[in-house]
Amino acid sequence: MNAQLIRIGDDLVAMHAVATDEGVTLIDAGLPGDRRTLERALRAAGRGLSDIRGVVLTHGDSDHIGVAEWLRATHGVAVHVHEDDAARARGEVKSHAPGGAWKLPAAARFLFAGVRRGALRTRSIREVRVFRDGDVLDLPGRPEIIALPGHSPGSVAIRVPAVDALFVGDAITTRNVLTGVSTVAIAPFSDAPEQTPDSLERLRGLPERRIVPGHGPEFHGSVDELLGALAR
Template identity: 70%
Template sequence: MNAQLLRIGDDIVALHAVVTDEGVTLIDAGLPGDRRILQEALATAGRSLDDIRGIVLTHGDSDHIGVAEWLRTEHGVPTFVHEADAGRARGDKTPSASGGAWKLGPTLRFLGVAVRRGAMRAKHLGEVRTVRDGEVLDLPGAPEIIGLPGHSPGSIAIRIPAVDALFLGDAITTRHVLNGSEDVQVGPFSDDPAQTPESLEKLRALPERTIVVGHGPIFHGTAAEMLASLKR
């Protein structure tokens, strides 16, 4: 299978597209103002919105669902989310976890990006398709769902061997959006941060060497190497 990974957005808030001969799978949906950058990224790969077959959310928080409802209502693109986070994605449940220690500069940059890219216009999903741990979805790249509760009850890792990647969402961060720390660490705003390292152990033996997070640079190395670097 020919497959290409597109990183869209930036290290503050990123979404990703897996482009294959069969079409495109989006991993997370960024912020509501990301329509243009999504279209531009797909165009560089010779694709369009009509090639998107589905969106898979690493979890249901508002900075990961940005363009999903627009794609659902305007282009018929379904969104897949773990059953334990379906309520978040629909707006039925609101997370309230603390972000932890912060510094003025990084926090202002995060807020500036969020506002500029439409965070205040976030729209929850009117309809989702739920997934469970262990499923392999019938979408381009054959995404495999691995439950990673901790950041949220329905956080997942998404394994796509075709692009040598594991997508972890906010389970970890490689650049903390509130204080700028570049340590590999559990992501802020986590419901149960103590649970995340235990959940990550499920990934230890996997061979993929591209660890993709929602906030911060990609970690180049295996899950075992990422775990060795994880700040405890």
Template identity: 70%
Template sequence: MNAELIRIGDDIVAMHAVVTDEGITLIDAGLPGDRRILQQALAAAGRRPEDIRGVVLTHGDSDHIGIAEWLRTEYDVPTFVHEADAGRAQGEKTPGASGGAMRLGPALQFFAAALRRGGMRTKHLGAVRTMRDGDVLDLPGSPEIIGLPGHSPGSVAIRVPAVDAIFVGDALTTRHVLNGSTDVQLGPFSDAPEQTPESLERLRDLPERSIVVGHGPIFHGTAAEMIAARKR
């Protein structure tokens, strides 16, 4: 299978397209104002939103579901989310979680980017398809779902061997959105951060060499190497 990974967005908030001959799987869906950057990125690859076969969410937070409802209503693209985060993606209220240490410059940059890209206009999903740990979805790239609870109850890693990548959402970050730190560390605003290190151990023996986070640059190395690099 010919497959290519396209990064859409930036190190503040990113989504990713797995582009294959059979169509596209979108991993996460950015912010509500990201329609144009998605269309531009797909056009540069000779594709269109109509080629997207499904959106797969690493978790149900508002900065990951952004344009999913637009894709569902405009193009009949289904969104897949772990059953434990289905309510979150559909607007269920969640407990607040601490973001940790903050520096003014990086925090302002994050909030400004969120405002510019429609972060105050969250569109929760009207319908979702639920998935579970161990599922291999019938979508381009055959994404494999690995439960990764901690950041949220339904956080998952999405393994796509076709592009040599594992997507870990906000379980880990390589650019802390509130203080700008580029250390490998647990993502902020986690519901149960003490659970995440144990969850990450499920990835340790996987061979893929691109670990894709929701915020920050891609980590080029294995999951074991990223776990070893994590700031304690």
């Protein structure tokens, strides 16, 4: 199977498209203002919005659902999320987790980028399809779900062997959006950060070499190397 991983957005907020012969699976959905960026990225890869077969969310926070409701309502694209984050994605509950330490230049850059890309216009998802730990979704790339509670109750890792990638959402970050520090760390705004290291142990031994966080650049290496970097 021919498969391509397309990064859309930037290290502040990114989404990804897994493009195969069967169509496209979108991993996370960025910010509301990312519509044109998504269309341009797909067009550059010879694809279009009509090729998107589903959106799969690593969790239900507002900076991960940006274009999801638009795709669902306008283009009929189903949005998939863990059952424990379904209410969050629908806007029925919100996280009030503190961000922790911050530095003015980095925090201001994140805030400005969010406003510029429509963070204040985020639309909750009216209808979602729920999955559970261990599910393999019938979507391009056959994404496999691994529960990673901690950042949110329904945070997950999404394993896509077809593109040698493991998407970990906000379980970890490789560049803290509030401090600008480039290191492997538990992401800010986590509901239960003390739970995340134990959840991440579920990933140990997986073979993928592209570890993709929700914020920050890819980590190129094994999960075991990632966990080793987190422990330091």
